[in-house]
Amino acid sequence: MLYPQEFDVIVVGGGHAGTEAALAAARMGSKTLLLTHNIETLGQMSCNPSIGGIGKGHLVKEVDALGGAMALATDEGGIQFRILNSSKGPAVRATRAQADRVLYKAAIRRMLENQPNLWLFQQAVDDLMIEGDRVVGAVTQVGIQFRSRTVVLTAGTFLDGKIHVGLNNYAAGRAGDPPAVSLSARLKELKLPQARLKTGTPPRIDGRSIDYSKLAEQPGDGMPGGVGDQIPVFSFMGKRSMHPAQMPCWITHTNARTHEIIRSGFDRSPMFTGKIEGVGPRYCPSVEDKINRFADKESHQIFLEPEGLTTHEVYPNGISTSLPFDVQYDLVRSMVGLENAHILRPGYAIEYDYFDPRSLKSSFETRQINGLFFAGQINGTTGYEEAAAQGLFAGINAALQCRGEASWLPGRDQAYVGVLVDDLITKGVTEPYRMFTSRAEFRLQLREDNADMRLTEAGRQMGLVDDARWESFNRKRDAVSRETERLRGLWISPKNLAATESERVLGKAIEHEYSLAELLRRPDVSYGQLMTLADGKFAVEEFSAAVPRETAEADFVAAVLEQVDINAKYSGYIERQKSEIDRAAHYEHLKIPADLDYLAVTALSYEVRQTLNKHRPETLGLASRMTGVTPAAISLLLVHLKKMG
Ligand code: FAD
Numbered sequence: 099m100l101y102p103q104e105f106d107v108i109v110v111g112g113g114h115a116g117t118e119a120a121l122a123a124a125r126m127g128s129k130t131l132l133l134t135h136n137i138e139t140l141g142q143m144s145c146n147p148s149i150g151g152i153g154k155g156h157l158v159k160e161v162d163a164l165g166g167a168m169a170l171a172t173d174e175g176g177i178q179f180r181i182l183n184s185s186k187g188p189a190v191r192a193t194r195a196q197a198d199r200v201l202y203k204a205a206i207r208r209m210l211e212n213q214p215n216l217w218l219f220q221q222a223v224d225d226l227m228i229e230g231d232r233v234v235g236a237v238t239q240v241g242i243q244f245r246s247r248t249v250v251l252t253a254g255t256f257l258d259g260k261i262h263v264g265l266n267n268y269a270a271g272r273a274g275d276p277p278a279v280s281l282s283a284r285l286k287e288l289k290l291p292q293a294r295l296k297t298g299t300p301p302r303i304d305g306r307s308i309d310y311s312k313l314a315e316q317p318g319d320g321m322p323g324g325v326g327d328q329i330p331v332f333s334f335m336g337k338r339s340m341h342p343a344q345m346p347c348w349i350t351h352t353n354a355r356t357h358e359i360i361r362s363g364f365d366r367s368p369m370f371t372g373k374i375e376g377v378g379p380r381y382c383p384s385v386e387d388k389i390n391r392f393a394d395k396e397s398h399q400i401f402l403e404p405e406g407l408t409t410h411e412v413y414p415n416g417i418s419t420s421l422p423f424d425v426q427y428d429l430v431r432s433m434v435g436l437e438n439a440h441i442l443r444p445g446y447a448i449e450y451d452y453f454d455p456r457s458l459k460s461s462f463e464t465r466q467i468n469g470l471f472f473a474g475q476i477n478g479t480t481g482y483e484e485a486a487a488q489g490l491f492a493g494i495n496a497a498l499q500c501r502g503e504a505s506w507l508p509g510r511d512q513a514y515v516g517v518l519v520d521d522l523i524t525k526g527v528t529e530p531y532r533m534f535t536s537r538a539e540f541r542l543q544l545r546e547d548n549a550d551m552r553l554t555e556a557g558r559q560m561g562l563v564d565d566a567r568w569e570s571f572n573r574k575r576d577a578v579s580r581e582t583e584r585l586r587g588l589w590i591s592p593k594n595l596a597a598t599e600s601e602r603v604l605g606k607a608i609e610h611e612y613s614l615a616e617l618l619r620r621p622d623v624s625y626g627q628l629m630t631l632a633d634g635k636f637a638v639e640e641f642s643a644a645v646p647r648e649t650a651e652a653d654f655v656a657a658v659l660e661q662v663d664i665n666a667k668y669s670g671y672i673e674r675q676k677s678e679i680d681r682a683a684h685y686e687h688l689k690i691p692a693d694l695d696y697l698a699v700t701a702l703s704y705e706v707r708q709t710l711n712k713h714r715p716e717t718l719g720l721a722s723r724m725t726g727v728t729p730a731a732i733s734l735l736l737v738h739l740k741k742m743g
Contacts, residue, residue, distance in 0.1 A: 105131045105246040106500040107493070108236050110223045110281075112140040114482040115252035115474025115489030117206055118166050122493030123250075124216035125165055126561040128500050131244060132210065133236060135256075135275060137220045141171065141206030143482060144255065144272045145299045147405045147413055148196050150332065152182055153533035154483035155192035156514045159549035161486050162333045164494075164557035165567060167209045168486045169333035173340045175202030177407060178318035178347060179330040188664050189541045193330055196318070198406035201342060219244075224280035226470070228288075233470040239280075248496040252474040252489055255297065257451035258282035262368040263444050264422025272448060273299075282451050290466060291454040295530050296376035297480055298384045298418040298447035301426050305410035307440040308402065313348040316401070321346065334550045335567055337650055348402040348435070352385070352417070356432040357396075360389045363425035368447065374420070376449040379480050379530040384447065385417040385429070400433065411442055420447030452478040455522035456713045460720065461495035461505035462488065462519065471496050478527035479518075487515045494560060506560065509686075511540040511679050512552055524715065524723040540679070543672050547660055551575065574654065578661045581641065585615040585628075585662070588636055595632065603627045618666035625663050685732075686719035690739065701734045710735075 107123040109116045112134030120132040134140065149172045150158050162169035178196035210218060221238035226249060228234065235245040256271030256278040269277045286292060320329035321344050329338055367386055368374045378384065383391070388398060398416055405411040414436075419426055423444050430439050455477040457465050462477075464470045473492035474485035495505045508516035517538045522531065535541050544552070554571045557563040563571070591611035592600075600607045604623060614628050614636060629637040641655050696702070696711040706727055715721040718739070722732045 099241065100243045100245070103129075105129050105217075105244065107131070107248050107250060107496045108133060108244055108246040109250045109252060109489075109493065110134070110236060111252035111254060111256070111474070112137070112210075112218075113142065113144075113252060113254045113474060113485060114168070115254070115476075115485040115492070116250070117141050117210060118161060118168065118486045118489035119250045119252060119473055119493030119496070120216055121167055121209065121213055122164070122490045122562060123497040124213045125564075126494065126497035126501075127215060128497040129215055131217045131219060131246065133219050133221060133223050133238065133244065135220070135222050135271070137207075137218060139203075139275065140210060140218075141203045143197070143199055143202065145297070145418075146415060147199050147202075147403060148194060149176075149202075149482060150192060150194040151483075152190060152192040153514070153535050153537070154481060155182075155194060156535065156544065156546050156549070157483040157487040157518070157533055158193070158332065159334070159546045160513050160515050160553055161483075161490050162335070163549040163553040164490060165562040165564065166486065166490050167206055168483070170336060170340075171202050171205035171209070172197055172332045173336035174205040174342075175199075176332065176341055177343065177345045177404065178321070179332070179341070179344075180319050180325070181330050184319075184325065188545050188547055188668075190535050192535075192546060193332055195330075195332060196345070196347065196403055198342060198408075200406050200408060222276065222278065222281075225284050226281075226288075226467075228467060231466070232468040247500050248469040248471065250471040250473055250489075250492045250496050251476060252472075252485070252492075253278050253281065254475045254485070255448050255450040257285070257476065259448055259450045262374055262420045262447045262449070264363075264366050264420070264425070265368060265371070265373060266422075267368065267373065270448070273443060273446060285451070285453070288467065290464060291457050292451050293454065294376035294449050295452050295478060295527075296374050296378045296447050296449045297382075297530060298378065298420050299445055300385075300414050300417045300419060301430060301441045301445040302405070302443040303402070303412045303414055303430065303436065304440040304442050305404065305412045307438050308348075308412060309435045309437065310348060312435040313350055313402065316347040316349055318344055318346070320344075331653065334554075335570060338653070343407055345404045345407070347404065350400050350402060350433045350435045352398045352400060352429075352433060354396065356429050357389050359425060359429045359432055360386050360419075360421065363421040364390070366422045366425070368420050374447060374449055377529045378447070379532065382418070382480065382530075382532070385419050386421055402435075417445070419445040421445075450475070452476055452527075454478070454526050456524070456526040456724075458523050459505075460507045460519065460523055460716050461499070462492040463495065463499070463505075465714070469496075469499070475530075477522055478531055479522070480530035481532050484518060484531065484533055487518055491515055491519060494562065498560070506556070508553070508556070509679075510538065511543065511675070513549075514538060514544055517544075520720065520723065523713075524720055525725050540675055542668055543675065545664070547657075547664060551578075551661070574658055574661075577640075577654075577658045578665070581638075581658065581662050582615065582665065584638070585618060585666075586613050588614040590614070590617075590631065599631065603631055615666060618663060619670070621667060625659050682719075685722075685736065686717065688718040688736075688739065690715060690718060690721065690735075691742070692716075699735065699738050701738065702731055706731045
């Protein structure tokens with residue numbers, strides 16, 4: 099049957115990429131259909147029940163700054179929040195939350211169901227409708243044909259998915275869900291460059307069988323015994339009052355016996371016996387991989403993370419495994435506190451198809467098939483946050499294409515989303531890609547705290563940001579710039595500041611006149627200290643201690659003052675970075691003709707010509723970051739482009 103309505107954007111898959119893609123396209127006014135296997139699994143966390151962390155939290159904040167769902171759903175579902183690296187510089191501080199799976203999913207589903215312009219439909223997609231070199235819709239398992247102008251494919255780990263537990267394996271998209279076999283076959287037929295990756299998950303434990311009295315407790319921030327007295331909030335629109343009850347995590351360790359048990363299973367490990375061909379994430383290895391690679395390490399820390407408020411299920415973070423079940427059983431029970439543990443679900447590894455992201459344009463549209471976009475794990479990444487960021491990005495670009503507008507790609511100096519997309523399309527992946535702050539060369543300016551300042555205006559222009567967020571953002575931005583200006587206009591000098599007071603606040607007597615803005619640049623001077631100068635005559639009521647704590651207003655004030663402070667402290671570095679970026683900008687954005695015959699640029703080595711010819715970067719900047727393309731090759735290419743005029 100041909101479905102009577104036609105859509106602008108069809109999103110296939112309701113995971114973290116698909117839900118953000120569908121929400122973004124619909125927010126931008128595109129008539130959007132989200133087609134997914136099962137409406138009950140919308141926003142499902144396939145693995146760990148947590149969102150954020152270093153690099154990942156940065157992505158979540160950016161998705162949020164562009165009006166996305168992930169941070170708000172985490173605020174609604176988060177049962178433990180922590181600011182990681184809180185004692186380090188603001189660039190690497192990151193929010194991480196433990197989420198109640200049920201609450202998280204419910205929040206995502208509610209947002210989807212209440213989003214204007216968005217339709218949901220439950221069915222497996224088995225085929226794509228293609229006319230010439232363009233996708234024109236998707237066909238479901240029972241033959242319903244949905245026509246659309248664009249399709250965003252976010253099939254996660256489902257394409258030809260195969261689960262391994264020991265030497266047993268079976269076809270599945272993840273435990274309990276069917277694989278996407280027909281769609282995988284169809285994509286192979288279309289000759290999109292594809293290969294296999296793998297990822298894994300630990301066995302889950304019934305909390306009633308854990309002896310918590312033997313374990314170390316790890317409370318979240320703002321919980322009794324935890325860091326600080328405030329529970330963090332993820333979304334720029336989030337409020338502490340959205341959080342449900344909070345829960346601690348617990349810590350145990352592997353030991354010599356655990357390692358012995360793990361080694362005894364190597365001969366039945368699908369990884370070590372060659373049953374699994376796909377490469378797994380180096381940064382999130384299975385426990386057998388850790389024991390094999392770091393043989394002299396005597397113990398590994400294992401976090402026991404609650405999966406929710408209404409379940410006893412516990413996620414043991416650090417023992418992802420595909421060893422046979424009998425080995426899993428013994429290894430779990432060899433750890434302190436888990437001597438009588440009951441396993442609720444076995445751990446497993448999953449192998450799946452992914453597509454070489456170097457075959458995508460900088461909008462995530464495939465080069466071969468117009469209108470077809472890929473986002474999420476299908477592009478060789480791992481992680482909910484990476485998936486959400488890509489989904490939002492692809493959803494935006496599909497919607498822009500429907501409007502007949504140019505695609506959007508934030509620069510590497512503007513957003514981690516830009517770093518992620520740029521890395522994927524220029525370098526491809528050799529193992530599942532995850533985000534780290536070290537991937538960003540401009541990380542001083544890509545902070546969690548200023549994600550809204552970097553992106554919300556662009557989001558508003560594209561139609562992603564609603565009035566409430568826009569008003570709240572403007573209020574903050576105005577307050578930051580007003581306060582910064584005020585500090586620039588306030589001066590103190592040795593004449594009007596007693597030496598003792600200067601020493602108290604600034605550590606030494608000041609030698610000449612300074613504005614408060616200049617003093618705030620000093621690493622050891624805080625805004626609060628400055629406001630105590632001269633009997634508090636510089637303090638303003640708007641930002642004073644009179645604002646009641648634990649209120650949204652107090653959070654607002656804290657966020658404004660944080661920006662004022664960080665901007666002052668980092669402005670010198672950031673200005674320097676900006677001038678470097680401006681100098682490079684011309685070449686960065688220099689367009690390369692789409693039909694350039696690289697093979698004829700004989701000044702370039704054969705390998706470089708082959709690489710550029712295959713992946714056809716859109717700009718000189720993108721070309722310069724491709725693996726194997728040297729700075730010398732870029733100079734030669736530039737000369738060639740100049741000659742072409
Ligand atoms: P998914 O969340 O997989 O969502 C895909 C969606 O598409 C599902 O809703 C599915 O039903 C739907 N779908 C697929 N094919 C079709 C079709 N043909 N028709 C209709 N609907 C379809 N990440 C980490 O960061 N660390 C880890 O340690 C980790 N371990 C993992 C272990 C396992 C076993 C699994 C399965 C995943 C793991 N992940 C891990 C990855 C994490 O789950 C993914 O990165 C993330 O969920 C990817 O989001 P996605 O939206 O791309 O895909």
